[in-house]
Amino acid sequence: MDFGKISERGLVLLGCGKMGSALLQGWLAGGLSPDAVYVIDPNPSDWVLAQAVHVNQPLPENPAVVLVAVKPQMMGGALPQLQSYGGGNTLFVSVAAGTLIASYEAVLGAATPIVRTMPNTPAAVGRGITAICGNAHTTAAHLDTTQALMSAVGQVVRLDGEHQMDAVTAVSGSGPAYVFHLIEALAAAGHAQGLAPDLAMQLARATVCGAGELAYQASETAAQLRINVTSPGGTTAAALEVLMDAETGFPPLLRRAVQAAADRGRELGK
Numbered sequence: 001m002d003f004g005k006i007s008e009r010g011l012v013l014l015g016c017g018k019m020g021s022a023l024l025q026g027w028l029a030g031g032l033s034p035d036a037v038y039v040i041d042p043n044p045s046d047w048v049l050a051q052a053v054h055v056n057q058p059l060p061e062n063p064a065v066v067l068v069a070v071k072p073q074m075m076g077g078a079l080p081q082l083q084s085y086g087g088g089n090t091l092f093v094s095v096a097a098g099t100l101i102a103s104y105e106a107v108l109g110a111a112t113p114i115v116r117t118m119p120n121t122p123a124a125v126g127r128g129i130t131a132i133c134g135n136a137h138t139t140a141a142h143l144d145t146t147q148a149l150m151s152a153v154g155q156v157v158r159l160d161g162e163h164q165m166d167a168v169t170a171v172s173g174s175g176p177a178y179v180f181h182l183i184e185a186l187a188a189a190g191h192a193q194g195l196a197p198d199l200a201m202q203l204a205r206a207t208v209c210g211a212g213e214l215a216y217q218a219s220e221t222a223a224q225l226r227i228n229v230t231s232p233g234g235t236t237a238a239a240l241e242v243l244m245d246a247e248t249g250f251p252p253l254l255r256r257a258v259q260a261a262a263d264r265g266r267e268l269g270k
């Protein structure tokens with residue numbers, strides 16, 4: 001991957017927890033020199049400290065990119081220290097849920113190029129998906145730089161505007177947690193049918209991972225893959241009658257869950 005100006009001018013990573021580390025891992029694996037990365041984090045992990053990146057050291061004068069990966073609740077304390085990079089020369093990329101582009105503009109100045117993104121934790125294994133959208137001062141080149149950075153950890157989609165971000169967050173940003181909970185719930189249901197907990201968990205985890213991989217690799221739609229498992233009058237049909245119930249099944253349950261996540265995103269933006 002060509003990191004261009006980032007290699008020359010540097011990248012400041014504000015917050016290097018789960019998301020920041022997943023991104024950093026992808027960039028380093030993609031060939032970014034650790035010497036180009038400046039991490040600011042009051043609690044750097046042992047992993048970050050072992051990466052030969054600059055951690056809590058003096059920052060470059062004119063970094064190409066600042067990537068903001070602190071919790072929205074920590075933003076007020078963390079962002080102002082980078083105010084001097086606002087104004088146009090440095091591209092700011094945010095992964096924070098709920099934090100509006102306008103909040104960044106209020107601290108950094110409206111002339112600052114700011115791209116808001118929403119990645120997800122499968123980024124840690126190069127299988128994330130990130131949605132991106134920029135403010136009025138982002139150029140095509142800024143969006144291309146952001147796309148290159150986020151492509152290091154998976155797919156990238158471009159949004160029509162920031163108004164889509166809370167829905168995206170509720171589907172793909174938070175979505176991995178729903179799938180992990182599906183593993184937990186499926187294992188618990190297997191245990192309720194008399195399987196030992198460990199065996200039930202092994203079956204549930206392998207099933208969700210295998211189905212995910214099949215959905216990733218297959219050309220068929222998700223609906224067709226479901227139909228392929230379902231023998232008429234068989235066991236799957238019996239389960240799907242419960243899960244696809246319009247009143248009590250997955251569709252209304254996930255609609256409520258996704259609504260709750262999107263609502264929380266909107267609240268965080270206030």
Ligand SMILES: NC(=O)C1=CN([C@@H]2O[C@H](COP(=O)(O)OP(=O)(O)OC[C@H]3O[C@@H](n4cnc5c(N)ncnc54)[C@H](O)[C@@H]3O)[C@@H](O)[C@H]2O)C=CC1
Binds near residue numbers: 019078
């Ligand atoms: N974890 C996830 O699935 C996703 C998280 N995000 C967003 O990523 C951001 C970070 O989330 P996580 O990595 O999960 O949280 P985290 O808690 O793992 O990482 C946050 C990091 O920020 C550091 N930090 C705290 N105060 C700081 C300060 N003043 N300056 C610099 N660093 C500071 C902490 O020490 C920690 O390492 C959040 O805004 C979240 O909305 C976005 C998509 C998915």
Ligand SMILES: O=C(O)[C@@H]1CCC=N1
Binds near residue numbers: 097169173174
């Ligand atoms: O739960 C959160 O707020 C963050 C954003 C998406 C995933 N984790």
